[in-house]
Amino acid sequence: MSKQAVNSxxxxxxxxxxxxxxxxxAAMSSFDDESYLDFIEGLRMFALRSMNPSxxxxxxxxxxxxxxxxxxxxxxxxxxxxxxxxxxxxxNRMLHSTQGLNWGRIVDSYDVNRDALEQELTDAEKDGPGTxxxxxxxxxxxxxxxIPYHRxxxxxxxxxxxxxxxxxxxxxxxxxxxxxxxxxxxxxxxxPEPKDGVMNKFLDIACxxxxxxxxxxxxxxxxxxxGIELAGPLVRYAHMRATRxxxxxxxxxxxxxxxxxxxxxxxxxxxxxxxHEMPLEEGRKAVQExxxxxxxxxxxxxNDMVQATKPLNIWSDYDRYFDHRFNNEPYAYKYVHSDLDSxxxxxxxxxxxxxQGKTSTWTCTK
Amino acid sequence: MSDRVKEPLGKxxxxxxxxxxxxxIFELAAELWVVKRRLAEIEESAVQGGAITSPxxxxxxxxxxxxxxGRDAFVERIFxxxxxxGAKLDTQ
Numbered sequence: 498m499s500k501q502a503v504n505s506x507x508x509x510x511x512x513x514x515x516x517x518x519x520x521x522x523a524a525m526s527s528f529d530d531e532s533y534l535d536f537i538e539g540l541r542m543f544a545l546r547s548m549n550p551s552x553x554x555x556x557x558x559x560x561x562x563x564x565x566x567x568x569x570x571x572x573x574x575x576x577x578x579x580x581x582x583x584x585x586x587x588x589n590r591m592l593h594s595t596q597g598l599n600w601g602r603i604v605d606s607y608d609v610n611r612d613a614l615e616q617e618l619t620d621a622e623k624d625g626p627g628t629x630x631x632x633x634x635x636x637x638x639x640x641x642x643x644i645p646y647h648r649x650x651x652x653x654x655x656x657x658x659x660x661x662x663x664x665x666x667x668x669x670x671x672x673x674x675x676x677x678x679x680x681x682x683x684x685x686x687x688x689p690e691p692k693d694g695v696m697n698k699f700l701d702i703a704c705x706x707x708x709x710x711x712x713x714x715x716x717x718x719x720x721x722x723x724g725i726e727l728a729g730p731l732v733r734y735a736h737m738r739a740t741r742x743x744x745x746x747x748x749x750x751x752x753x754x755x756x757x758x759x760x761x762x763x764x765x766x767x768x769x770x771x772x773h774e775m776p777l778e779e780g781r782k783a784v785q786e787x788x789x790x791x792x793x794x795x796x797x798x799x800n801d802m803v804q805a806t807k808p809l810n811i812w813s814d815y816d817r818y819f820d821h822r823f824n825n826e827p828y829a830y831k832y833v834h835s836d837l838d839s840x841x842x843x844x845x846x847x848x849x850x851x852x853q854g855k856t857s858t859w860t861c862t863k
Numbered sequence: 864m865s866d867r868v869k870e871p872l873g874k875x876x877x878x879x880x881x882x883x884x885x886x887x888i889f890e891l892a893a894e895l896w897v898v899k900r901r902l903a904e905i906e907e908s909a910v911q912g913g914a915i916t917s918p919x920x921x922x923x924x925x926x927x928x929x930x931x932x933g934r935d936a937f938v939e940r941i942f943x944x945x946x947x948x949g950a951k952l953d954t955q
Binding site for chain 1: 885
């Protein structure tokens with residue numbers, strides 16, 4: 498009997514792993530895998546909520562004691578003081594371990610039902626209401642394949658189950674705050690519309706698993722909604738997931754720096770957490786491409802890591818560099834020191850930057 | 864107390880082994896949580912149905928939500944003291 502069948506006793510769709518769904522993602526293949534990852538999620542949240550403030554406080558004490566003299570120290574100067582601090586070392590180990598344990602268990606658990614999970618991707622390809630364009634022989638740029646992002650086994654592109662793995666991995670990474678797309682729906686709900694009120698076409702650049710894209714269709718049901726993503730496994734997963742949610746979204750596999758849309762096509766474009774994952778030059782090209790396909794008066798919203806300040810927030814800089822060093826974010830550290838604001842100001846007629854914690858939201862009008 | 868217990872800590876393992884030991888502790892704690900959660904589920908089933916069934920047979924529907932409060936308290940109990948270590952280890 499197919500695992501896709503509806504469980505006769507509970508009348509709940511048992512899905513490809515036979516254990517149903519948690520929010521919009523297939524449940525782990527066993528109860529123990531689910532519990533293991535539940536713990537990892539809790540430990541990661543402890544690292545973020547408790548170890549992070551303690552670590553920042555400990556570093557500040559050392560700075561106040563004169564261990565770092567400059568207001569804008571180099572990362573080498575900061576590391577010389579921060580790395581040996583015990584609470585910081587433990588925090589670093591905790592974050593590194595939780596990330597590795599997270600990916601390892603997800604891959605092992607989904608691997609048990611690999612055939613069924615891959616089959617659902619294939620089965621959904623021709624289904625709607627939305628559409629999918631992707632190329633199994635797509636040639637990825639070298640910068641993209643050079644390193645497995647965030648230490649995800651197979652990265653975004655090399656494992657057909659990359660979308661499944663990424664989805665559950667980000668569930669743990671974000672502490673379960675987006676299991677039912679709730680944080681994406683909230684974020685998309687905050688996007689501004691063009692001043693003239695015309696909102697017919699929306700584009701989600703680097704849409705990953707398409708949760709923001711589906712949220713956009715919920716907010717603007719009459720608009721044409723598009724999502725582009727470079728990684729084949731992610732864009733296939735995005736389409737499969739949107740199909741299951743009966744969302745009419747049009748996904749395609751494309752380079753953000755070389756879109757195949759005509760000039761002046763979109764009213765609103767959303768670009769979330771992309772630029773820090775690209776070399777600077779390619780990131781700048783992606784912004785210019787977004788500008789090209791945006792119509793006059795249209796809006797590009799960029800959501801990404803906050804740029805470094807002067808004087809430097811020394812703890813934030815250390816934390817970002819830790820991510821760069823140990824969590825396979827090869828381009829992020831350069832990105833946060835790249836003065837994105839000046840670049841955007843040259844491209845758009847107006848730019849507003851709203852900083853919230855570690856995140857910036859740039860609202861750019863063409 | 865035996866002589867073996869009196870031996871100073873750190874005699875056999877280099878100082879930097881702590882990092883690896885921490886990793887092992889996290890792994891062990893994760894496995895412990897697996898056991899605790901499974902037992903709780905079995906207990907609940909036993910109470911409700913009068914028979915013990917495998918939690919693996921429990922199929923999640925999309926509205927399922929984790930109760931994080933027990934888990935977070937468990938994590939805090941085990942690891943809570945680590946956040947208070949601060950900038951210097953008390954070696955006394």
